[in-house]
Amino acid sequence: SQTIHQWPATLVQPVGSPLSLECTVEGTSNPNLYWYRQAAGRGLQLLFYSVGIGQISSEVPQNLSASRPQDRQFILSSKKLLLSDSGFYLCAGRDLNYEQYFGPGTRLTVT
Amino acid sequence: GDSVTQMEGPVTLSEEAFLTINCTYTATGYPSLFWYVQYPGEGLQLLLKATKADDKGSNKGFEATYRKETTSFHLEKGSVQVSDSAVYFCALLYKAAGNKLTFGGGTRVLVKP
Numbered sequence: 183s184q185t186i187h188q189w190p191a192t193l194v195q196p197v198g199s200p201l202s203l204e205c206t207v208e209g210t211s212n213p214n215l216y217w218y219r220q221a222a223g224r225g226l227q228l229l230f231y232s233v234g235i236g237q238i239s240s241e242v243p244q245n246l247s248a249s250r251p252q253d254r255q256f257i258l259s260s261k262k263l264l265l266s267d268s269g270f271y272l273c274a275g276r277d278l279n280y281e282q283y284f285g286p287g288t289r290l291t292v293t
Numbered sequence: 294g295d296s297v298t299q300m301e302g303p304v305t306l307s308e309e310a311f312l313t314i315n316c317t318y319t320a321t322g323y324p325s326l327f328w329y330v331q332y333p334g335e336g337l338q339l340l341l342k343a344t345k346a347d348d349k350g351s352n353k354g355f356e357a358t359y360r361k362e363t364t365s366f367h368l369e370k371g372s373v374q375v376s377d378s379a380v381y382f383c384a385l386l387y388k389a390a391g392n393k394l395t396f397g398g399g400t401r402v403l404v405k406p
Contacts (some may be wrong), residue, residue, distance in 0.1 A: 286372035
């Protein structure tokens with residue numbers, strides 16, 4: 183089975199600062215990868231997904247971008263954070279049984 | 294478009310009580326259905342799944358049956374424990390390009406001793 187690693191676990195950043203969250207995958211090759219955001223007390227919103235290196239699909243227009251420089255690496259970025267970017271960010275990978283496995287998440291607070 | 298609707302929480306129960314969390318979906322075709330659980334401060338864990346009509350998924354005492362006629366996938370557990378306190382998410386998936394999950398809003402469950 184695959185394992186999803188995310189870091190950092192928590193992050194506090196000022197408004198207007200840049201962001202880089204990293205996700206790496208173990209135990210599989212060429213996985214589909216996903217970034218979700220969970221606002222406080224709410225459900226999950228799919229932000230981006232990737233079916234391969236350099237292939238990114240965006241689900242919602244926003245202040246964020248994603249990149250996939252390597253097969254098992256998926257990065258979420260922003261040039262200038264907004265207060266509304268605060269939330270819990272989850273990376274997930276899909277296995278051959280079409281099940282998605284999630285990382286432990288990064289809690290981002292923009293102040 | 295596809296959507297998943299869950300009962301709103303929080304659901305508060307006493308230990309050993311029976312738990313039901315309702316989940317209905319709107320979709321074209323025949324998606325796979327999932328329940329995920331999120332313990333406080335953690336990511337989501339797959340709890341159970343069903344890939345076709347009348348399939349029953351089960352794990353850790355939880356069960357859910359894929360009901361195509363009522364487009365539902367209700368989660369049940371006969372006797373909950375304090376450790377079952379978590380947020381539960383129902384989701385559907387099509388095995389199409391991207392294999393994107395569509396999640397319900399989540400239901401918070403609090404089990405009191």
